[in-house]
Amino acid sequence: MTDKKPELSDAMKKKLEPKKFTKNPILGTKFTIAISSAKGGVGKSTFATNLALALKQLGCKVGLLDADIYGPSVPKMFDINEKPKSDGQKLEPITKYDIQCMSIGFLADQQTPMIWRGPMVTSAIKTFTQKVTIIVSTPQEVALLDVKRGIKMFDKLGVKILGLVDNMSFFTGDDGKKYKIFGEGGVKKTAEEFQKEFLGEIPINPEVGKCGDEGKPIVEADPDHEISKIYLDFAKKIKSTYL
Numbered sequence: 001m002t003d004k005k006p007e008l009s010d011a012m013k014k015k016l017e018p019k020k021f022t023k024n025p026i027l028g029t030k031f032t033i034a035i036s037s038a039k040g041g042v043g044k045s046t047f048a049t050n051l052a053l054a055l056k057q058l059g060c061k062v063g064l065l066d067a068d069i070y071g072p073s074v075p076k077m078f079d080i081n082e083k084p085k086s087d088g089q090k091l092e093p094i095t096k097y098d099i100q101c102m103s104i105g106f107l108a109d110q111q112t113p114m115i116w117r118g119p120m121v122t123s124a125i126k127t128f129t130q131k132v133t134i135i136v137s138t139p140q141e142v143a144l145l146d147v148k149r150g151i152k153m154f155d156k157l158g159v160k161i162l163g164l165v166d167n168m169s170f171f172t173g174d175d176g177k178k179y180k181i182f183g184e185g186g187v188k189k190t191a192e193e194f195q196k197e198f199l200g201e202i203p204i205n206p207e208v209g210k211c212g213d214e215g216k217p218i219v220e221a222d223p224d225h226e227i228s229k230i231y232l233d234f235a236k237k238i239k240s241t242y243l
């Protein structure tokens with residue numbers, strides 16, 4: 001008898017290694033960016049739709065996959081009411097604002113049982129472990145707890161984290177004063193703690209929510225708006241660094 005642990009075979013060691021991120025995980029694409037928060041309601045869909053539109057403005061060919069199987073927002077935010085065409089094998093994405101979109105919301109209505117939703121998008125999300133991720137959070141303590149968990153998970157999976165975004169970081173009142181509703185600097189601090197890039201802040205602006213609700217995100221509805229310029233700056237940074 002010996003206390004020695006059995007040696008792992010080379011094949012087994014390889015299997016246990018975290019996957020390296022590749023640039024083109026989804027067929028026909030050059031680069032995939034996942035928008036994550038490990039939490040709901042902090043602005044992922046708003047960020048994803050506006051970033052997609054900003055990248056398009058910079059001349060990129062963009063697709064948008066709404067991977068939220070429980071609360072898809074792309075049909076509403078892009079005002080898409082039709083169903084995707086299918087040849088029986090594949091689904092055709094729906095193009096709106098020059099962006100090819102796919103969402104579980106095109107297929108499942110409110111009544112579709114949750115149990116069916118998972119398998120419907122699983123194949124599209126299978127590529128998840130090979131993506132580059134942007135983490136969006138509000139600066140609130142409870143949101144940041146989830147962010148920290150998310151960072152650890154992506155690191156473990158070998159998914160490169162492109163950076164962290166502080167969404168709804170402050171509100172500017174009629175008096176011109178900045179109100180930091182969810183606290184201050186939490187997302188930046190978290191980025192520093194985990195040695196990730198802090199990409200910047202997006203203030204709370206009612207126009208952002210209004211445009212999303214009306215089915216035309218702010219970057220498309222009003223490209224010269226100060227908030228649109230923030231999204232465009234993110235897109236420029238991403239384009240020049242990665243694309």
Ligand SMILES: Nc1ncnc2c1ncn2[C@@H]1O[C@H](COP(=O)(O)OP(=O)(O)O)[C@@H](O)[C@H]1O
Nearest residue numbers: 040041042043044045046168203204205208209
């Ligand atoms: N910068 C912002 N300013 C104002 N409202 C925002 C901003 N970002 C997001 N929202 C609003 O916050 C709510 C949640 O955003 P959403 O993108 O749906 O979050 P998630 O996809 O993470 O659940 C929406 O009503 C959206 O319009």
Ligand SMILES: [Mg+2]
Nearest residue numbers: 044045068073
């Ligand atoms: Mg969402």
